[in-house]
Amino acid sequence: MSSLLRTPLWAQILVALFLAAVVGFLLGPQSPFGLADSAFSTQAIWLFDYVGDLFLQALKMIVVPLIVAAVITAVANMGQEHAFGRLGLKTIGFYLLTTFFSVLVGLIFVNVIHPGSVSPEVAEALRGQAMDAAELQERFSGTEGAAQNVWDIFKRMIPSNVIEAGGNNGALLAVIVFAILFGYFLGQAKESPGVTTLKNFWDGVYEVMLKITDFVMKFAPIGVFGLVAETMAQVNLSALTSLVSYFFTVLLSLAFHAFVTLPLLLILIARVKPSRHYQAMFPALLTAFSTSSSSATLPLTLESLQDRANVSKRVSNFTCPLGATINMDGTALYECVVVVFLAQVFGLELTLGQQVLVVMLSLLTSVGVAGVPSASLVAIVVILGAVGLPAEGIGIILVFDRILDMLRTAVNVFSDSCVAVIVARTEGEEEVLAKPVEG
Numbered sequence: 001m002s003s004l005l006r007t008p009l010w011a012q013i014l015v016a017l018f019l020a021a022v023v024g025f026l027l028g029p030q031s032p033f034g035l036a037d038s039a040f041s042t043q044a045i046w047l048f049d050y051v052g053d054l055f056l057q058a059l060k061m062i063v064v065p066l067i068v069a070a071v072i073t074a075v076a077n078m079g080q081e082h083a084f085g086r087l088g089l090k091t092i093g094f095y096l097l098t099t100f101f102s103v104l105v106g107l108i109f110v111n112v113i114h115p116g117s118v119s120p121e122v123a124e125a126l127r128g129q130a131m132d133a134a135e136l137q138e139r140f141s142g143t144e145g146a147a148q149n150v151w152d153i154f155k156r157m158i159p160s161n162v163i164e165a166g167g168n169n170g171a172l173l174a175v176i177v178f179a180i181l182f183g184y185f186l187g188q189a190k191e192s193p194g195v196t197t198l199k200n201f202w203d204g205v206y207e208v209m210l211k212i213t214d215f216v217m218k219f220a221p222i223g224v225f226g227l228v229a230e231t232m233a234q235v236n237l238s239a240l241t242s243l244v245s246y247f248f249t250v251l252l253s254l255a256f257h258a259f260v261t262l263p264l265l266l267i268l269i270a271r272v273k274p275s276r277h278y279q280a281m282f283p284a285l286l287t288a289f290s291t292s293s294s295s296a297t298l299p300l301t302l303e304s305l306q307d308r309a310n311v312s313k314r315v316s317n318f319t320c321p322l323g324a325t326i327n328m329d330g331t332a333l334y335e336c337v338v339v340v341f342l343a344q345v346f347g348l349e350l351t352l353g354q355q356v357l358v359v360m361l362s363l364l365t366s367v368g369v370a371g372v373p374s375a376s377l378v379a380i381v382v383i384l385g386a387v388g389l390p391a392e393g394i395g396i397i398l399v400f401d402r403i404l405d406m407l408r409t410a411v412n413v414f415s416d417s418c419v420a421v422i423v424a425r426t427e428g429e430e431e432v433l434a435k436p437v438e439g
Contacts, residue, residue: 009220010283016221017228017290024048024232041233048230055223058216059296062209066299067172067321068179069206074317075183076199084184090426091319094419095327096363098265102257102415103362106333107340107355109253115245116344172295173325206317213299220300224290231402247400250337254330254411262329262418270418270425272433279437280308281417288413292405294324297413305420310431315424323416330408330415331376332366339383342393354387361386376408377401 026032027041078084159165159174186202189195263274278285284304288297301320305311339358343350350358365379377398381391424432 008283009217010286012221013224013283013286013290016225017286020048020225020228021232023225024229027229027233045230045233048226048233051226052223052228052230053226055216055219055226056291056293056296058219058223059291059293059299062213062216062299063172063295064175065205066209066213066302067176067324069202069209070302070313070317071176071179071321072183072186072202073199073206074314075180076187076202077314078183078187078318084187087315087318087423087427090423091322091419092326094422095323098262098415098419099327099329099332099363099366100359101261102329102333102411103336103359105257105261106250106253106336106362107359109249109256110337110340113245113249113252114344115249116341176321176325179321209299210303213303217300217303220287224287227290227292231406243397243400246337246341246397247404249341250334250400250404251407253333253337254407257329257333258411258414262415265422266418270422270432272421272425276433276437277309277418277421280304280433281414283308284413284417285410289406289410292402292409294328294409294412294416297409298324301413301417305417308437309417309421309433310429310435311420311424312429315427315429316420319420319423320416323419324413327416327419328366328376328412330411331379332362333411334404334408335366335376335380335383336362338380338394338397339387339389342384342389342396343387345396346389346393348389350387358383358387376405 023044027044075084078087157173157177159178162175162178165172165174165178186195186198266272266274266277281301281304284297284301287300288294291297294301298320301324302316305316305320306313336358339362340350340355361383365382366376377394380394384391384393421432
């Protein structure tokens with residue numbers, strides 16, 4: 001038992017992922033033992049879902065107080081050093097750069113592979129999977145927190161009630177904006193007993209939240225097992241054949257961005273070895289993959305950057321919370337591929353101007369989606385309407401959405417971490433990824 005506890009967290013999560021895939025396969029529609037829809041399978045899936053939800057709720061419990069404390073302390077310190085403006089411009093600039101590259105990669109792959117060019121029979125079958133209006137409205141009811149149009153994204157950045165925003169995962173961007181303002185003016189305030197006490201208070205909150213994070217992450221393998229087993233048990237592999245080309249288009253696009261585009265930026269700008277960064281971020285990437293939530297993964301992202309990649313708290317506490325809400329490379333790429341793919345299925349060849357519009361809307365709406373599972377579906381509906389495609393077509397891609405959501409979330413988190421490393425190195429932090437990662 002003691003040797004198991006000494007096993008690195010990433011190794012425990014990896015074993016949990018493997019076991020979950022096996023168990024989910026044995027209980028799912030493709031089970032060789034015919035267990036699908038049996039009483040045992042139904043109860044097991046319910047239990048997996050329950051355990052996974054408990055773990056996700058524990059992570060979400062941490063997110064808001066950790067983000068607020070981390071951002072306020074980081075920005076307050078930057079305000080004292082008069083570095084806030086420089087660091088903020090760098091961070092947002094690199095986030096825009098990586099997101100633009102990701103959308104460009106997705107656009108190239110979907111136009112080259114052309115996954116929507118299928119036989120008329122298959123195209124008709126795919127169009128038959130489109131939702132009707134009532135089903136679409138029911139699926140997206142209760143998504144008032146998501147952006148319904150591009151202008152809503154900017155409006156949602158200003159919270160009318162910061163306490164209420166703190167209880168809404170869809171309003172995380174507003175919480176961060178408030179924390180940035182609070183931290184900045186805390187750093188600008190003249191030293192006094194009250195100001196010093198306030199700074200010490202937020203430093204203390206941050207330290208306590210890190211301790212709570214360590215405690216919750218001890219249960220990560222169990223939570224990951226529940227989340228992935230429940231997903232695998234409900235995936236019908238035989239129903240996916242007509243969408244294999246679409247699936248691999250998204251997969252190859254995400255892989256190219258994660259293993260070519262982002263590593264090149266690490267090499268050319270940060271001057272670090274990508275292999276060391278992959279190793280440092282491995283626990284966070286596994287958690288992002290299994291939870292499908294960049295916000296829920298944020299505590300482990302910060303821990304991996306600070307303890308394994310040696311990025312300072314000053315940089316990571318500012319860049320990562322911001323990245324978890326506005327830097328969605330995988331999501332933007334996915335939105336672009338989905339819209340062009342659906343246009344191909346419906347027989348609509350998008351003009352160059354329309355594809356440029358898709359790129360711009362993918363960039364903007366990826367900023368506005370919440371860092372929670374499947375939030376990008378709402379953004380896709382917005383883009384479909386802008387290019388004249390029926391929003392009901394989103395039903396075609398739902399069969400793959402959960403699996404691809406796991407993959408694109410991992411890319412989102414990896415991009416956040418790459419920008420943190422790049423910013424840290426450009427700020428003169430020479431120790432970042434300077435040595436091989438231990439553990």
